[in-house]
Amino acid sequence: MDSTLWAKAHGATTHFPIALVLVSFALDGAGFVAAGRPVARDLHAAGFWTMVSGAGGSVGAVASGLLMTKGGVLGHDALRMHHLFVWPAFALLIALATWRAVVGRNLTRPMLGGYLVVVATMAALMTAAGYYGGEMMIAR
């Protein structure tokens, strides 16, 4: 088997959740701003599905990452930094997607505001993890 297979798989899968989560945040943010207009409902529906897709995609990204590192969950240097941001981001992402699925359409404005704050935090953690992932590829 190609020894770089899981590294390639990780590179291929890891960008989907990052992009989907950022798009979901943008869609829900736009829906929050456009509250009361007919388009807000569509924006939140799109935000929901991109978030759920992002959470689903993150499972593949984490699985390929673990296979690539042969089960390493911390490591050294940039890899350690990558993992320190990845694990809380992953847990938060799954939690947010679950919460969104459970709440469904019973989403009030204060709830959505709080949700967006937590999504922004998670997106920041994910971006930092992505930064250190890139550092491992480029800086060395």
Add this chain to the structure above:
Amino acid sequence: MKSKISFQLRAVALALLAGGVALTSAFGAARVLRRVALRTSHQQPTPEVWFETPTPTSPVLVKEGRTLFLNNCAHCHGIDATGDEGPDLHGLEVSDRYIANRITHGIKGEMPSFAKKLHRDEITRLTAYLRSLD
């Protein structure tokens, strides 16, 4: 009103539970993968290196890595890798990826690049030898 709050609390509790289960599952899978990887290694992990990506090592790989080391690295790092012009390579506390990148790209003004001289599998053998040094 009360049922609405109760519903919201249940939603948050379920979300936290899902996040926890996801993290626990990932760490559980990692544990299994590490056990499998360590079974193929002759090295005993130290507390810090425990989390390190284990290089596939075996006495054969280490032996081949030593040959590569003597042919490519010994004139700078010493025949026993304790350092000469280059540094001592015993007890390296850096990742395998870091070692591979140093060998591949070198260090500007300090160490040449071996990208054209050593293939990936040769670097793996070399890393296996370096990991065998206490």
